[in-house]
Amino acid sequence: MRVSLIMKFAVRTLGRSKRRTLLSAIGIGVGCAVALFITAFMRSGTEMRIQAIADSGFGHLRIAPSGWMKSRENKLRLSDWHAELQAARSMDGVRVAAPHARTTALLAFGTRVTGVEMLGVDPPAEEKLNRLIGAVQEGRYLRPGDRDVTVIGNAIAERLEVELEDDLFLTVVCEDGNMEYAMLRIVGIVNTGSRDIDASICHVALGDLERLTGLHGAGEITITLEDPSKIDQMAAQLSDQIGGRNEVLTWREIQPGQGADSASDKAFMNLFIGIVGVVVILGIASAQLTAILERKREFAVLMALGMKGFQIVRLVLLEAVALGLLGAAAGLALVTPLLYYTDTKGIDFGSALGGDMAVSGVLFDFVMYTQMGLWMIPYALSVALISTLIAALYPAWFAMKTDPTSALSLREA
Amino acid sequence: MENTLVEATDVKKDFYTGKITVNALRGLDLNVHKGDFLSIVGPSGSGKTTLLNLIGALDVATSGEVKVFGKDLSSLSRRKRADLRLKSLGFVFQAYNLVPVLTALENVEFVLELQGVGKERRERAQAVLEDLSLGELGDRRPNELSGGQQQRVAVARAVASRPRLVLADEPTANLDSENAKTLLEMMRYLRDEHDMTFVFSTHDPLVVSYASRVVTLRDGRVVSDEQKNSIAEDDEATVH
Numbered sequence: 001m002r003v004s005l006i007m008k009f010a011v012r013t014l015g016r017s018k019r020r021t022l023l024s025a026i027g028i029g030v031g032c033a034v035a036l037f038i039t040a041f042m043r044s045g046t047e048m049r050i051q052a053i054a055d056s057g058f059g060h061l062r063i064a065p066s067g068w069m070k071s072r073e074n075k076l077r078l079s080d081w082h083a084e085l086q087a088a089r090s091m092d093g094v095r096v097a098a099p100h101a102r103t104t105a106l107l108a109f110g111t112r113v114t115g116v117e118m119l120g121v122d123p124p125a126e127e128k129l130n131r132l133i134g135a136v137q138e139g140r141y142l143r144p145g146d147r148d149v150t151v152i153g154n155a156i157a158e159r160l161e162v163e164l165e166d167d168l169f170l171t172v173v174c175e176d177g178n179m180e181y182a183m184l185r186i187v188g189i190v191n192t193g194s195r196d197i198d199a200s201i202c203h204v205a206l207g208d209l210e211r212l213t214g215l216h217g218a219g220e221i222t223i224t225l226e227d228p229s230k231i232d233q234m235a236a237q238l239s240d241q242i243g244g245r246n247e248v249l250t251w252r253e254i255q256p257g258q259g260a261d262s263a264s265d266k267a268f269m270n271l272f273i274g275i276v277g278v279v280v281i282l283g284i285a286s287a288q289l290t291a292i293l294e295r296k297r298e299f300a301v302l303m304a305l306g307m308k309g310f311q312i313v314r315l316v317l318l319e320a321v322a323l324g325l326l327g328a329a330a331g332l333a334l335v336t337p338l339l340y341y342t343d344t345k346g347i348d349f350g351s352a353l354g355g356d357m358a359v360s361g362v363l364f365d366f367v368m369y370t371q372m373g374l375w376m377i378p379y380a381l382s383v384a385l386i387s388t389l390i391a392a393l394y395p396a397w398f399a400m401k402t403d404p405t406s407a408l409s410l411r412e413a
Numbered sequence: 414m415e416n417t418l419v420e421a422t423d424v425k426k427d428f429y430t431g432k433i434t435v436n437a438l439r440g441l442d443l444n445v446h447k448g449d450f451l452s453i454v455g456p457s458g459s460g461k462t463t464l465l466n467l468i469g470a471l472d473v474a475t476s477g478e479v480k481v482f483g484k485d486l487s488s489l490s491r492r493k494r495a496d497l498r499l500k501s502l503g504f505v506f507q508a509y510n511l512v513p514v515l516t517a518l519e520n521v522e523f524v525l526e527l528q529g530v531g532k533e534r535r536e537r538a539q540a541v542l543e544d545l546s547l548g549e550l551g552d553r554r555p556n557e558l559s560g561g562q563q564q565r566v567a568v569a570r571a572v573a574s575r576p577r578l579v580l581a582d583e584p585t586a587n588l589d590s591e592n593a594k595t596l597l598e599m600m601r602y603l604r605d606e607h608d609m610t611f612v613f614s615t616h617d618p619l620v621v622s623y624a625s626r627v628v629t630l631r632d633g634r635v636v637s638d639e640q641k642n643s644i645a646e647d648d649e650a651t652v653h
Contacts, residue, residue: 005515005523012514301510304471305570306499306527308492405472408506 010318028327031280033335035273040370042269053251055131056362059222062249074102079245081218087241098125099218108169109160116202120209139164139188151188153198175214194358284391292395300408309400320392328384342370419445424477437463439633452621453614455630461614469580470494503571505581509563511555517566518551524573541573561592581613597623
């Protein structure tokens, strides 16, 4: 197949001023590399956020009683929770489905008292679901058949000055409004490294919580998925599966603060990419326009030979495409080593942030990763080609509008 | 008249520079006939370049009528004028103006590509170069050619689409007399063998000596128009 001469013309034009082409390609490449890095960071960041939420016991999805979204009332219980649990566990793509019930409670030891949100769990399911309980520092986690025992966070233990095997005095408000009292023995103390989270962990067996509150059943079924990218699709399927008895919520609805953070992070990053894009576009447009001005006579000659306006535009845009391809290659070359490092080793924000990275009960990793992949190639090509084509529009129009008589005036000066 | 390729009647062309109006052509009348080897001479500012611009459909007259191949150029759109240049007119410039990133062959081929010639365009371009004894220069870029060679390739490019009329602005201005002579021989060969008509603007007595007709301009008007026998008409020299 013979390459059209206009294509050769466009490609070879890049070789005319190698320095300018190189600088332009590096400019596009840097812009492309910044966009790639931010996007790689954002893609991984969103995934890590979703995973952190899921691993912190909130799951990817939740089956909640109808009306819970509005009231967020812990007293609400699921209709036919055994059926819902069965339905969730039978679905392909569901990794874990764990029943939960919550109530507020007062824990006391001696003269010391603290308020907590007590979580009733199914121990085997919870162990698969909740990464935080892997951080049991002393003792053990709950086991099937456990009764009147609890696992608490380290911060609660410190506040109450309790140790393993101590008995906590528990006060809860029952369904009928009366107070219910019980003694709970501490069988495990969790230390996640986050004081906020360790001050909120108080797990008991689901049966204990039912008995204490007089509210039967689970208040929610928390679900994690094999493939978190299918959250919305699985939510719809699960919703169909369970009918209208209860409602299916995604992590964004369960943790609206995290959802908003994620959206605002994305918006900020996109804005940043946009600003970088505009700067690159203006830089390339300026360089292209200078090149076009230098070539006014050439365009006049081409017009004299019979080249039409649209063909001039096509030539300039093809030059932009060729430059864009070079820029995309430069961008990939620049960013790939950095992305490889951050994809495999990550960036450790631990020393920069200090303390812990817990927000709204979600424990985040200190080490943030980026996400490399084949997506980078079409992404780099799109960014580079779109920006160079936009940048070339005005120079192309300018070239098309060349007045051959004034640019050439047939007689050479 | 069928043999009249260009009819310029009472042509005026004004240029405006701020508040100053320059009357480049002031009621010029000129016909160009098929087979002419026509030199337009005159002092600087007499309107030679403006006239070539108008005949070449690169510009339009302020008033009067310029008909090329029977078409009134003022009635043609920008696009149709481009089509006319592409298909029926050839241009040769003083400074050659070959596309620097294309080889000699590709420069010739480029015009054919613009015309929409398909697969055979390379063979046709090669044939044009061979016809003008430039075949061995095909692979060279303009910066690898001498001035004379570049101008001959520029002529090859101008005639690649077999135009009926070739306009040349000071084509020999940058050439020594030997190269100028070779170029003029080539152009005369094209006129004789390929029925092309040539119009030159020039100051070069050598070009005038080759011309079959000399039109003199002064102050935007034709002041003389004489048919003559080219002194080189009987020369045996050819491009072959």
